[in-house]
Amino acid sequence: MHRRRLLGMLAGCACGTSLAPRLLGGALRAQDAIDFAMPGGEPAVGLAPARFGEPLPGGEILCRLCPRECRIADMARGYCGVRENRRGEFFTLVHGRVCSLHADPIEKKPFFHFLPGTDALSLATPGCNLACRFCQNWQISQFRPEQVPTRAASPEALLRAARDQGAPTLAYTYSEPTIFYEYMRDIAAYTAPRGIRNVVVSNGYIQERPLRELAPHLSAYKVDLKAFTEEFYARQCNAELAPVLATLETLKSIGLWMEIVVLVIPTLNDDEASNQAMFRWIRATLGPEVPLHLTRFHPTYKILNLPRTPVPTLERLHALARAEGLHYVYIGNAPGHPTESTYCPGCGARVIERYGYVIGAIALDAGRCRGCGHPIPGVWS
Ligand code: SF4
Incomplete structure (x- = not known):
């Protein structure tokens, strides 16, 4: 069996970018997560x-x-x-030192139209420029560098580690890569010419100039679009929506491959009106072919009083997004749901079969549906 497929089966479920699946459930402390990821690390700054x-x-x-x-x-x-x-x-203060380093399925980021079935060596430093009350990785994102064990990791060492793991991709993820911009840029500039893809998993809270300077070293960008109202961003993230939309527009103009994730939280951002406005904006501004992941919320961090997102809620929004003309809409964190797979907009055939992180049959030839030849956008080779 493909090593990547076995890993997916062991992981058991798709849970976004959270560290939790690697920790076998249960309540976690920051130290648990770091010990699992980086045994032997120590709190230190990388100046x-x-x-x-x-x-x-x-x-x-x-x-x-x-x-x-x-x-x-x-x-x-x-x-x-x-x-x-x-x-x-x-x-x-976070240059050259990582607090988390895992070989993850690329589907866990999630990227569904990017080298399916491969691994991404995924890394993070402490810190974030948002303060989301539902953060899945608050144990590292909401702490200072001196509070989180880290280890030195040079671009050369990360290149070797990716090759040793058989991972064609480095992913900047878990916390917010924007805040370790210089480190990320140095790694990507070193590894990209040596055959490693570099992808960013981000909240999209970055200014245009740094984004444009970084983009030539990257192969893909995933943006968490946390909701489509300024009120949600202000109350739940202490941030603003408009800069995130500007980042998505910049990515579109650059032509970098991108996917969007929306974490659907009961009562906070699951209403039809704001989501319909979001879907229409995506279609009109970014086009119908941007993959959209509607993922299931699990109670965590400061939002422990709300339930998991009901699957019918996700299905209702999925139908709405499809009705608004988006071609590739996925329900995430619901392993086994049929919308995890990719279907050809031309003939309806399933072109990538998924169960959680497990990849089944792939019916693509050079990025086209094997049945009808319709092009499926993405990075396939
Ligand atoms: S403006 Fe600079 S210092 Fe302030 S949160 Fe953003 S990255 Fe950090």
């Missing part, structure tokens, strides 16, 4: 010059990496907790 900082009068630095545009006083840090003003010089 390196940070980019996109502009000096301001009075010694402050304005950070233009993400839309928050923090004004950072001397010896203070930005909102993400990993970018620091030291006597007028701007530093990142």
Whole structure:
């Protein structure tokens, strides 16, 4: 059996990008997750010059990496907790050190139209520029570098590790890759010319200039579109929706392969009106062929009072998205659901069979449906 397919069966269920499936369920502490991922790590910062900082009068630095545009006083840090003003010089504190390193199925990111059945060596550093109340990886995203065990990992070492694992892809994921931008950029610039694909799993909270500078080193970008109202972003993430939509438009103009994930949370973002507006925006702005993953919420972090998303809710939104003209809509975190598979828009044939992370038959020839020849967009080879 294909090693990747066996891994999928052992994992048992699809749970987005959470670390949880690797930890066999149960309540987790940050230390558990890190120990599993990185035995022997120790809390430490990885100091390196940070980019996109502009000096301001009075010694402050304005950070233009993400839309928050923090004004950072001397010896203070930005909102993400990993970018620091030291006597007028701007530093990142998470360069060259990882807190998580796993070989994951690419479907777990999730990417469904990107080298199906392969693994992505997936890495993270502590920190995030959002504060989502439903974060699946809050044990690393909501902590400072000094609080999370990490280990040194150079681009050369990560290239060797990916090759050793038989993983054609490096994925920046779990926390928010934007906040370890310089590290991610150095790794991608080193590994991409050596045959490794680099993909980003992001909240989309990044400014246009850094995104455009990073994109030539990348093969794909996944954006969590957390809802389609400013109210949700303000209340649940302490952020704004508009910059995320701007990022999606930039990715479209660049032509980088992208997929979108929406975590559907009961009562918070599962209403028909806002989702219909979202689906229409995606179709009109990005086109009908962008894969859309509607994933099932599980109670976690600060939202423990709401139930799992009922599957009929996801099915209702799935039908709505299809009715609005989106071709590739998937229900996630519901292993065995027929919408996990990819179907040809031309003839309706199943062209990629999935069960959780397990890949079955693939009926594609050079990116086209084997039955009718309809092109299926994605990165297939
Ligand atoms: S990357 Fe961090 S420091 Fe820079 S603007 Fe965003 S939250 Fe602030």
